[in-house]
Amino acid sequence: MGMQGGGGGGLQSEINVTPMVDIMLVLLIIFMVVTPFLQQGITVPIPRDLKNPDEDQAINKETSVIVSVVCRPPDAPQCTPESTEVYLGKKKVNMDDLKAQVEKALSTKKEEDKIVYVKSGVNVNYGEVVKVINAVREKGIDKIGLVADKKKGGAAAKG
Amino acid sequence: MAMATGGGNRAVPYINVTPLIDVLLVLLIIFMVVTPLKPSRFKADIPTQRDPNEDISQLKPNPLTLVVTIGQDLQLKLNQDVMGSVNDTSALASTLQQTFQQRTAQKAYKAGMETAAMNVPENQRGQFIEKTVFVKAPRALKYGDVVKVIDAIKGAGASPVGLQVDDLP
Numbered sequence: 001m002g003m004q005g006g007g008g009g010g011l012q013s014e015i016n017v018t019p020m021v022d023i024m025l026v027l028l029i030i031f032m033v034v035t036p037f038l039q040q041g042i043t044v045p046i047p048r049d050l051k052n053p054d055e056d057q058a059i060n061k062e063t064s065v066i067v068s069v070v071c072r073p074p075d076a077p078q079c080t081p082e083s084t085e086v087y088l089g090k091k092k093v094n095m096d097d098l099k100a101q102v103e104k105a106l107s108t109k110k111e112e113d114k115i116v117y118v119k120s121g122v123n124v125n126y127g128e129v130v131k132v133i134n135a136v137r138e139k140g141i142d143k144i145g146l147v148a149d150k151k152k153g154g155a156a157a158k159g
Numbered sequence: 160m161a162m163a164t165g166g167g168n169r170a171v172p173y174i175n176v177t178p179l180i181d182v183l184l185v186l187l188i189i190f191m192v193v194t195p196l197k198p199s200r201f202k203a204d205i206p207t208q209r210d211p212n213e214d215i216s217q218l219k220p221n222p223l224t225l226v227v228t229i230g231q232d233l234q235l236k237l238n239q240d241v242m243g244s245v246n247d248t249s250a251l252a253s254t255l256q257q258t259f260q261q262r263t264a265q266k267a268y269k270a271g272m273e274t275a276a277m278n279v280p281e282n283q284r285g286q287f288i289e290k291t292v293f294v295k296a297p298r299a300l301k302y303g304d305v306v307k308v309i310d311a312i313k314g315a316g317a318s319p320v321g322l323q324v325d326d327l328p
Contacts, residue, residue, distance in 0.1 A: 020181040027185050039198075047306040052201075052313040059198035069302075079301075117200060120302045127298025129305075130324050133205050137324070142207045144322075145200035148306055 041066035042087050044119045045074055049151040059117055059147060065089075065105045066147075067098065067132055069120040076123060084128045095135050103139040117145040201309050203294075204321045223267060223289040225258070225317075227251065229296040229308060231328065245304045248311035255292065255315035262288050292317040297328040 040060055058064050068087040071079035086093055088101055106114050116136045120129050133144060228236040233245040243250040261267075268276045268287045276287035292312050296305045312320055 019178065020184075023178075023181050024185050027189060031189055047303050047310075050306065050310040052310050053199035054202065055197050055199045057198065059200060115202075122301060122303025122306070124302045125298060126296050126300045126302050126305050127327070129302050130298060130322075130327060133322065133324050137205050138208055140207060142205055144203050144205055146203055146306060146309065147198065147200045148310070150197070150199045 040064065041068045041089055041119055042070065043074075044068050044070050045121045045123070046119055046147050046149055047122050048149040050148045051151060053146075053148045053150050055150070056145060058115075059145070063109075064115075064117060065102055066117045066119055067102070067136070069118065069124050069128055069132055071121050071123050074121060079121070079123045079125055079128075081125060081128055084124055086128075086132060095131065098132070099135050099139060102136050102141070106139070106141065114141050115143040115145055116141055117147050119147040201306070201313060201320065203309070204319045205324060206321070221270060221289075223262070223270075223291075224293065225255070225291065226293045226295055226323070227308060227312060229294075229300060229305065231297055231299065233300075233304065235308065245307055248308060251308075252311045252315045255312060255317060259288065259290055259316050262290070290317050291319055291321060293321040293323050295323040295327065 040062065059066070066089060070085055070087065072083045072085055076083065086095070086098060088098055093101065102116060106116070118129060118132060136144065226238055227242075229245060230236065235242045235244060235248065235251050237251060237254060240254075242254060263285065266276075266284075267289055268284070269289045269291075273287075276284045279287075294305065294309060294312065296308070309320055
């Protein structure tokens with residue numbers, strides 16, 4: 001750091017970029033570390049590059065209910081029901097816990113805000129997602145949000 | 160940073176803003192990168208649990224109901240008509256779009272919404288047109304394929320999208 005601009009006669013005319021690069025690298029590392037914590041729930045290979053999902057900032061809110069359905073390992077080409085795991089937030093749950101905890105988490109919310117976000121891997125069997133849906137609808141919830149990634153710069157279709 | 164100007168004893172009367180600008184530039188770049196990562200989702204309706212004592216024989220089927228069925232072989236059906244496959248949803252999307260246009264022209268409003276639609280100006284009645292589409296997919300299908308179909312349905316203007324969860328193959 002702190003390069004002395006030549007104690008001798010000649011002035012140094014170059015900009016010292018070393019501190020700037022230092023700061024950039026540090027911030028880059030900080031954000032690389034922090035980014036996985038910004039999302040709610042666990043990391044799931046959700047459907048990507050879709051054209052028409054609606055933006056919803058509530059997905060990243062701490063209070064929203066995120067149910068993740070994921071295969072072990074997450075990128076397995078074929079997923080069997082036995083290797084599928086269900087997480088509520090960051091905790092692994094079974095179906096009975098899921099029902100009770102979803103009900104508890106949504107009990108304080110207004111009727112129109114009662115929505116369960118489902119983050120499911122693309123390789124998961126639809127039947128497993130249906131099981132989760134069946135569990136939450138037993139608790140009187142009739143809206144779910146299927147979390148999907150919007151294609152960057154993709155214009156929404158008309159209609 | 161701290162570039163010592165000359166070796167003399169005079170104090171430099173300038174604030175060194177270079178580190179500040181460095182930090183600001185970096186923050187700017189970070190926000191430019193992070194902003195496109197907006198979370199998005201498809202909203203889907205699911206049927207609530209029905210009271211088992213309710214007499215469902217009294218319920219009338221809606222003649223405007225649209226059901227998209229995905230077959231085991233990834234074939235798509237809109238009601239009874241075959242509409243391409245999961246990998247090519249363009250036929251389905253264009254048919255749905257045409258259907259909704261026809262309904263707008265014919266003023267096919269949602270059941271029970273006819274009077275509500277009459278009370279608003281002509282150009283705002285779109286929300287009352289029956290555009291409900293149900294999706295029925297077999298359990299063995301991959302979730303990714305189902306979402307692809309929902310994407311196409313949503314793109315055709317359907318709202319709401321409902322997921323059928325009973326009696327799936």
